Amino acid sequence: MNAIQQFVVAALVAVGSFFLLIGTVGLLRFPDVYNRMHASSKATTLGASSILLAGFAYYGPQGAGLTSLVGIVFLFLTAPTGAHLISRSAHKMGVPFYGQEAEWPEEVDEPGSD
Amino acid sequence: MASDLLGAVLNGAIVLTAALTLFAGYRVVRGPTVPDRVVALDTIATNVVAIAGLYALTTGEGLFVTVSLVLAIIGFISTIAVSQYVIEGDIIE
Numbered sequence: 001m002n003a004i005q006q007f008v009v010a011a012l013v014a015v016g017s018f019f020l021l022i023g024t025v026g027l028l029r030f031p032d033v034y035n036r037m038h039a040s041s042k043a044t045t046l047g048a049s050s051i052l053l054a055g056f057a058y059y060g061p062q063g064a065g066l067t068s069l070v071g072i073v074f075l076f077l078t079a080p081t082g083a084h085l086i087s088r089s090a091h092k093m094g095v096p097f098y099g100q101e102a103e104w105p106e107e108v109d110e111p112g113s114d
Numbered sequence: 115m116a117s118d119l120l121g122a123v124l125n126g127a128i129v130l131t132a133a134l135t136l137f138a139g140y141r142v143v144r145g146p147t148v149p150d151r152v153v154a155l156d157t158i159a160t161n162v163v164a165i166a167g168l169y170a171l172t173t174g175e176g177l178f179v180t181v182s183l184v185l186a187i188i189g190f191i192s193t194i195a196v197s198q199y200v201i202e203g204d205i206i207e
Contacts, residue, residue, distance in 0.1 A: 011122040017127040024134040033149045040157040048164040055167050064176030071183045082193040087199040109116035
C-alpha cells in the first residue's frame with residue numbers, strides 16, 4: 001500500500017469520525033426529538049459512509065471493497081426511511097414541538113390517508 | 115512513516131467512536147419520550163457499523179466489512195419494528 005493510498009484512507013477516516021462526533025453531539029444537545037432525529041440521521045450516516053468509503057479505498061474494487069460500496073448504498077437508503085418512521089410514530093404519539101413557534105400544518109383530507 | 119500516521123488515525127478514531135457510543139447511551143437512559151430512545155438506539159447502531167468498519171481497517175480482515183453490513187441491516191429492521199410497535203401496539207397482526 002503506497003503513501004497516497006494511506007493518506008486517502010486516513011483523511012476519510014478523520015472526516016468520518018468528525019461527522020460521527022457532530023451527529024452524536026447533536027443527539028445529546030438538541031431539545032426536541034425531531035431535532036435530534038435530524039442531527040443523527042444525517043450527520044451520523046455521512047460519518048459511517050465516509051468510513052466505509054475509506055474501506056473501499058483500502059481494499060480496492062473487489063471483495064471487501066465492493067461490500068463497502070454496498071454498505072454505503074444501504075445506509076443512504078435506510079437511514080432516511082428509519083428517521084421518517086420514527087418521526088411519524090412520534091407525531092402519532094403526540095410528542096410536542098419544543099417552543100411555541102412551530103406547528104404541524106393543517107390536516108388535509110385526502111382519499112386513502114388514515 | 116505514513117503507516118504510523120494511518121495507525122494513529124485509526125486507533126484514535128476507534129477510541130472516539132466508542133466514546134461517542136457510550137455518550138449516546140446517555141440519551142437512551144435519560145430521553146424523555148420513547149422516540150428519543152429509539153433515535154438514540156439508531157445512532158448507536160450506526161456508530162457500531164462505523165466501529166466494525168474501523169476494525170476491518172485496523173486488523174486488515176475484510177470479513178468485518180460484511181459484519182458491519184449485517185449490523186446495519188439489523189439496526190434498520192429493529193428501528194422499523196420498534197416504531198411500528200410504539201404506534202400500533204403490535205408488529206404483525
